[in-house]
Amino acid sequence: MFDVVVDIVLLTFLATTSVAIMRMTNLFAIVMLFGIFSLLSAGLFVVMDAPDVAFTEAAVGAGISTVLMLTTLALVKRSKAPYYDEAPKIHTAWLPLIVVIVTGSALIYGTWDIPNFGSADAPSQTHVARFYLENSLPDTGVPNTVTAVLASYRGFDTLGEVTVIFTAAVAVMLLIGGKRPKSAPKTEDEEAQDEA
């Protein structure tokens, strides 16, 4: 029961944070809020009995992502104040809102058939999961089933994951590593400001 209360409170926090992120225009504040969002999700993963995922989310989501985004902000900031504010948007908000509402309603209609949260007889619990829980310790000698599946049963998938990360790292280095022109071309209002 206590688990469920914590779960619901944290989920509500998450929803609130996401709305705040959507509505804010100061990019620095948005990145900080996204760090909070990741940390809240890490807490929620612990509540849902997924400590491995929580560790990764706290280290990678709240840590590395935030650092990457702050670095990007430092590189793309405007040379005049306000440094990080979004420009006022000209987009019409109606079409995206309609798309989102229609998609969301369809998805919520889809949840009607989902078994209740935490039910032990849901289809996802009754098939292969039991095999791994029963056999991973004798097969691999690793008590943590998640590690056993990740590094032993599905070791080649993890190798593929490493390939993806390597590709991304190479692409990032090709994009922003090496010699590049130092200063970005100035926008018109910046030039006007320089002349003034």
Added chain:
Amino acid sequence: MEFIIGHYNYWVVIFLMMVGLYTVISRGNLVKKIIGLNIFQVSVFFLYISMGTVEGGAAPIIAEGVKVYSNPLPHVLILTAIVVGVATTALALALVVRIKETYGTIEEDEIHNLDHSL
């Protein structure tokens, strides 16, 4: 009541998904779009982990005297997804930096205007 508590997770997941999608479609700032995409991504993580949770279950680390464990397979999938997600985020942010260098702005409208004025 039981139906609401049992489905609250999934509804919040869908809400987060839609907030992320809305941010991606409707905001013009490229960094903010990427953050919207990340929110969407985290909501998918929650969908998987919610489905793997078993009431009264322990974390899937085999120990004496524990009968019920949560499903370890969603955890494995999401571990991979988080790490790959950060790799793609890094790539997207690098693209943003290059766009800033070439166009001098990271606002979508201004980039479109610059493209049309060429």
